[in-house]
Amino acid sequence: GGGRAPLAPTPYNYDRRLGELGGGTQASQRLLAYSDALFSIIATVMILPVAHTKIHSDEKLGESVQQLLATKIAVYLMTFLIVTVAWAAHVRLFQVVELIDDVLALANLACMMSITFLPYTFSLMASFPNQPFGLFMFSSCTVIIGVIQVMIVLYGFRHSYLLNHQIQESENKAFYKYHILKIILRGPTLSFLAAIFSFFFFPLSYMFLGLIVIFPLLSHLTKWFRSRILGQEEELPVDYFTSYLKEPLSKERVETFSDGVYAIVATLLILDICEDNVPDNNVVKEKYSGHLAEALREFGSSFLAYFGSFVTIGLLWFVHHSLFLQVTKATRLMTLLNTLSLAFIGGLPLAYQLTSEFAEKSYNEIEAIQISCVTIFFASIFQFSIWIAALFHEVETLHPFARYGGKEHAFMFAKLSLYPCVSLAVFCLTCVMSELSTTIFHLTQIIIPFAFLVLRIFVRIGLMMLNYIMSLARSKSNVLEEEEAACLSPADVLS
C-alpha cells in the first residue's frame, strides 16, 4: 500500500472528522459507488436498441449493419462518451466536496435522474436528425445537470467543513471554487451553444456536441504543448493542494465505473436468456408431444452463445481486475484508454445477439463471427494499451512486481495479450476458411479460461527456456572468450 497518493485523507482522520461533525454529515463512499453504478448503466444502456434490431436471416448482414452503424451505433458511442465526460466531471466535483449531508445526497440523486434522461434525448436526435427538438431537450438536460452541480459546489463552499480539508485550510478557496465551476460548466455551456445554433445551422451544433467529448483531451493537450514546447507554466497559486488539481481521477472510482459496465453487460445477457428462451407451453405439447428436453434442444445454440459470451465478459473483467491490482495510479491517458476499452465491452451484447441469431449455417454466420472478433479484439487491445501506457511511467503507476523485471511482469504481459492474439487469429481464420461455424467459435470462447490457468506454467517454461538460451549464449561466448584467451596465450607466450 506504499503506492497510494499521499494526499488522500487517511481513514482515521476521516472518521475523527465525521465524529466531530455529528450525524448529519456523512462519508460519501457509498453514494459515489451508487452514482458510479448508475453512470455505467446509463452509459451502456443504448447498446440494447442496437442489439435488439431485428435482422432477417434472408437479408444480407452487410447492408443492414451499415444502416445500424449509421444511426444506432453512433447513438450508443455518443451516449457512452458524453456520459463518461459527465462522470469525469462528477468525480472531480466530489474530489473537492468530500463529505455530504442530506441536502447534497438529494441534490446528487436529482442530478443522476437528469443524467438518466440523456440516452433518451440521443435516441430522439438519431431518429429525427432534422428536427432541433432532440438537441433542445439534450441541452436543457445538461443545463439542469449543470445548475444542480453548481448548487452543490456553492453549498459545499458555504458549508466549508464538507470540503476536502486541504482546500479548507487553503487561502485560495476562491481559486478552487472557480476552477471546479469551470470544469462543471464546460459541458452545459457547449451544449447550450449547440442548442442555439441548431436553429440556424445544424452541422455546427453537432460540432459543438463533439467538442464536449474532445474538450478535456484538447485542453490537456494544449497545456502539455505549452509546458513542453513553449516552456510556459500555468499560473497556479503556490499551494500544497495545487498538485491535487492536476491529479488524475481516483483509481477507486475508475474501478467501480468499469465494474458497473462489465456487470450491466452481463445483465443484458442474463435478461436475454431468461426472457426469450423459455418455450411456449402449447408449442411443446403439439410439436414435441410434451417432451420439454427435446423442445429445449432447439435453443441449444443460443445456450452455447450465452456461455461463450459470459465467459468472454468474465475473463475480460478478470484481466481488467488483474491489471488494476498492479496499478497504483491511473493517469489521464490510462483512463482514456480504459473508457475506449469499455465502449467496446458495451458492444458485446450485440456480438452475442448476432452469433446466437445466425447460428444455423445461415447466410451471415461468418460476418457475425467477424463482428464478434473485432469487438473483442478492440476491447482487449485497449486493455493491453492501458498496460503499455502504465509502463511508460512505471515508477509512479505500477506496483514493483509488475514493473519491467518484476516477477509478475512477464505473466501480466501474457495475460493481457491472450485475448488480442486469439481474437485476431480467429478473425484471420474466418478470412481464410469459407466455413467456420458459430459452434466452434463459442467452444473456443469456453476453452480460453483453461488457457489462463495453464498460462502461468507456459510463462514459467518460456522464461526458463529464455534463461537457458541466454545462459547457453553466455557460456558459448565465455567459451569463445576462453578460446580467444587460449589462442592468445600461446601468442603471449610466443611474443
Next chain:
Amino acid sequence: GGGRAPLAPTPYNYDRRLGELGGGTQASQRLLAYSDALFSIIATVMILPVAHTKIHSDEKLGESVQQLLATKIAVYLMTFLIVTVAWAAHVRLFQVVELIDDVLALANLACMMSITFLPYTFSLMASFPNQPFGLFMFSSCTVIIGVIQVMIVLYGFRHSYLLNHQIQESENKAFYKYHILKIILRGPTLSFLAAIFSFFFFPLSYMFLGLIVIFPLLSHLTKWFRSRILGQEEELPVDYFTSYLKEPLSKERVETFSDGVYAIVATLLILDICEDNVPDNNVVKEKYSGHLAEALREFGSSFLAYFGSFVTIGLLWFVHHSLFLQVTKATRLMTLLNTLSLAFIGGLPLAYQLTSEFAEKSYNEIEAIQISCVTIFFASIFQFSIWIAALFHEVETLHPFARYGGKEHAFMFAKLSLYPCVSLAVFCLTCVMSELSTTIFHLTQIIIPFAFLVLRIFVRIGLMMLNYIMSLARSKSNVLEEEEAACLSPADVLS
C-alpha cells in the same frame, strides 16, 4: 470507526501480508463487490417477465393479476429468495477464504456463471410445473455450484495462507473446514433430494425447495430455542475465532448487494423509457405533420410515471443509505428484513409498468395505483422494521447518535416512517375516492423529496414543541408543588 468488529483484519496487516505473499495473491474486495453486483442482478432479473406481461386495457386487472400471482410473481420471489441464500453462503465462504489468487478468481467466475442460470431454470419450472425436467436442471445447477464452492474451500485449506489469519493460527482448522463445507453443501443436498423426489411425488420436491430458503432461519431458531429454553450450548472449540462463525454477514457486502438491487431496478426503468418511448418516424410525419414535440405529448404520462418511479427508488435508496450509515453491525434478523425489503423494491418495475400503462382513465387505474402503494408500503415498512430490530440491540448495532436519546434518533425515525405513512394514506384515499388519477399519484411521488428536505425542520419544531409542553407540564407541576408547599406552609406555621 470505533464500532467496527474487532475481528476484521486491519488494512495495514492486510497490505503487509499481501506484500509478503507476492503478486499472485490478491485482496478479494473488488472480486466480491463484482460478485455482489451479479448476485443482485440475478436475484432481481425475474421481475422483468412479470412487468412485461401484456395486459389489455379492456381486460379486468383483478383477474389477470391473479394469474400473474400464480406463476410469474412466484417465480420472481422464489428466485430472489434462493439467490439470496446462495449469496449468503458465498459471503460465509469468502469470510473464511480471505485472499484470492488467479485460480480462485476463475473458479468464482465459473460459480457465478452457474448461478446466472438459476432464474432460467425457475422459468422452466413455472412454465412446465408438471414436468420434472425444470427441477432436474435446477438441481444440477446447484450441484455444480456446490462442487465449485467445495473446490474453492479445499483449495483454500490446502494453500492456507489464503485463509482468514485467525483460522490459519487456530488448532481446529479441520473443524472450520467441516463447518464451512456444511454451510455450502446444505443447498445442493436439499435440491438433489428434490430432484430425486420429483420422479415419485411432486409436492414433496417443492417442499424441499422451500426448505432451502427456510433452512438457515430454521437452524438459527432451533439453536436459539435450545440455548434459551433448554439451556444447552453448542459444543464449539474454545477458540478466539469461534465468535467469528456466529457473527452475522459483513455489513459491507449487505450494502453492496442492496445497492445492486436498487441500481438494477433503476436500470430496468431506464431501459424501458429508452426503448419504448421513441416515436416512429413515419407516424410523426403522417399523424402530427412532422411536429415531434406534439408527438411526444402522447408519451407525457409515461414520462411522469418514469420520474415518479425513479424518485421513489432514489429516495428509498436514500433512506436505506441513511439507515446503514448509523448501523455498525447487521444482525441476522436485520439482514433477513433487508432481504424482504429488497424483494419488494424489486417489484417496483411492475408498479411502474402498471401505472404508466393504465394512465388514461382506463378501467384499471385505481388497481394500478393500489398495487404500487402496496409495493412501496411493504418495501418501506421492512426498512422501518430493520431500524426497530436494530433498536432492540442498539448498543452493539447502532452509532451513539442514532440510539434512543441520541441527537439523530428522532430524525431517523421520521425519515423511515415517511414512506410507509404516505403510501398507506394514498392507499386509503383510493379506497374512499372512486377516482384518483395516476397523474396525481406520480405528482405525489415527485413532491416527496421536498418533504425530506423540510423533515429536519419539522422534527426540530416537533421536538421543541414537545420540550415546551413537557416544560409547561413540569412548571405546572412545579407551580402545583409550590402551591402545595404554599398550602402546607401555613399549616406548618399553624401546626
